Amino acid sequence: MRFSDIPGLDSHKERLIDSFKSNEIHHAILFNGQIGTGNLSLSLAFASYINCENRSEKDSCGTCATCSKMDKLIHPDVNYIFPVAPTTKINKEVVSDKFIDAWRASIIDSPYLSIDDWFESYGFENKQPNISKDEVRNLVKKLTLKPFETRFKINIIWLPEYLHLSTSNAMLKILEEPPGETLFFLVTNNHQRLIQTIKSRVQMFKIRRFNEDEMKSYLTKYNDISEVEVDQSIYISDGDINKAERYLNISEADDLENLKSWMRACYSKNFSEINKQIDWFNLLSKIRKRAFMTYCLKLMREALVSNIDEKLSRISEDEKKFIEKFKMTLDISSFEKIVLSVDESIRFLDRNANPKILFLDLSIKISDLFSSRVKT
Ligand SMILES: [Zn+2]
Numbered sequence: 274m275r276f277s278d279i280p281g282l283d284s285h286k287e288r289l290i291d292s293f294k295s296n297e298i299h300h301a302i303l304f305n306g307q308i309g310t311g312n313l314s315l316s317l318a319f320a321s322y323i324n325c326e327n328r329s330e331k332d333s334c335g336t337c338a339t340c341s342k343m344d345k346l347i348h349p350d351v352n353y354i355f356p357v358a359p360t361t362k363i364n365k366e367v368v369s370d371k372f373i374d375a376w377r378a379s380i381i382d383s384p385y386l387s388i389d390d391w392f393e394s395y396g397f398e399n400k401q402p403n404i405s406k407d408e409v410r411n412l413v414k415k416l417t418l419k420p421f422e423t424r425f426k427i428n429i430i431w432l433p434e435y436l437h438l439s440t441s442n443a444m445l446k447i448l449e450e451p452p453g454e455t456l457f458f459l460v461t462n463n464h465q466r467l468i469q470t471i472k473s474r475v476q477m478f479k480i481r482r483f484n485e486d487e488m489k490s491y492l493t494k495y496n497d498i499s500e501v502e503v504d505q506s507i508y509i510s511d512g513d514i515n516k517a518e519r520y521l522n523i524s525e526a527d528d529l530e531n532l533k534s535w536m537r538a539c540y541s542k543n544f545s546e547i548n549k550q551i552d553w554f555n556l557l558s559k560i561r562k563r564a565f566m567t568y569c570l571k572l573m574r575e576a577l578v579s580n581i582d583e584k585l586s587r588i589s590e591d592e593k594k595f596i597e598k599f600k601m602t603l604d605i606s607s608f609e610k611i612v613l614s615v616d617e618s619i620r621f622l623d624r625n626a627n628p629k630i631l632f633l634d635l636s637i638k639i640s641d642l643f644s645s646r647v648k649t
Pocket residue numbers: 325326327328333334335336337338339340341
């Protein structure tokens with residue numbers, strides 16, 4: 274990973290590079306950013322920069338032996354720790370090293386992934402992510418070794434908020450008395466869950482969300498995808514580059530068409546049609562279910578709060594037509610209730626609610642709101 278692989282965030286990159294040049298790298302940096310920000314990618318790019326044999330003013334070279342190992346996440350002086358869970362095969366000393374190949378593949382595929390994506394891609398299912406005490410024991414062993422090839426030994430701890438409490442205390446000890454030439458990059462999505470004593474030992478480095486232009490420049494690598502789809506994915510993702518990317522990767526079906534058929538079925542109380550929609554919804558992956566619901570919510574919210582104007586140019590003509598028609602079939606208070614219900618459904622989905630029941634319940638609510646309008 275090079276700095277140039279990460280869209281924008283110039284001031285963040287400069288700050289890291291300056292700390293290196295002035296020999297003022299803090300031994301423990303907390304890369305603090307929400308899901309889908311550049312926190313992990315910046316930590317990886319910084320690690321490459323620090324260790325590169327031929328770095329330029331602003332970036333690592335990308336081609337030296339160190340860079341090539343860094344790109345594959347196999348450099349012997351960089352250690353990765355991340356949340357895992359016991360499986361049927363691995364249920365003793367459940368540490369990152371035993372899952373490292375799969376994790377490498379996931380991160381190389383997308384350095385913006387979330388804990389849910391990692392757990393889903395590995396197949397941990399609904400287990401609780403954890404960084405266990407064994408992990409710290411493992412780390413202590415490694416820290417006694419001097420760097421093999423480079424000046425610094427770098428430890429990247431992805432999502433330290435999943436450190437078990439007893440692990441946190443053991444980790445604290447290491448952060449308090451780090452061996453020389455050892456760096457810790459803690460990459461968090463939720464710094465509030467870290468214990469205060471850890472936070473007091475690290476240098477907080479807050480990473481902002483990507484803006485629209487940055488997301489667009491990153492997503493243009495998908496050159497087989499239309500601009501409208503790229504815009505739509507940015508539109509539903511609130512600056513979360515991971516969400517936008519996943520949405521593009523899986524956006525085979527036309528969400529608007531599905532939303533239209535669903536609303537038509539609810540409007541006419543056509544339950545055989547609603548049942549078909551439930552089956553369709555149930556077959557989608559968890560991420561895709563969420564993406565569809567988020568899309569519905571966003572469109573409905575736009576319809577509720579705005580007279581569609583130029584600011585909403587990201588909305589296609591078809592979407593505008595749908596919003597206008599949809600608005601005519603409902604009064605404002607019913608409309609608000611639908612928006613609230615869809616919003617609530619997304620939260621239930623996140624908490625692993627049964628998707629069929631959830632979709633049926635929502636369909637009934639919407640049908641009732643349509644018919645209350647027809648009666649008045
Ligand atoms: Zn290099």
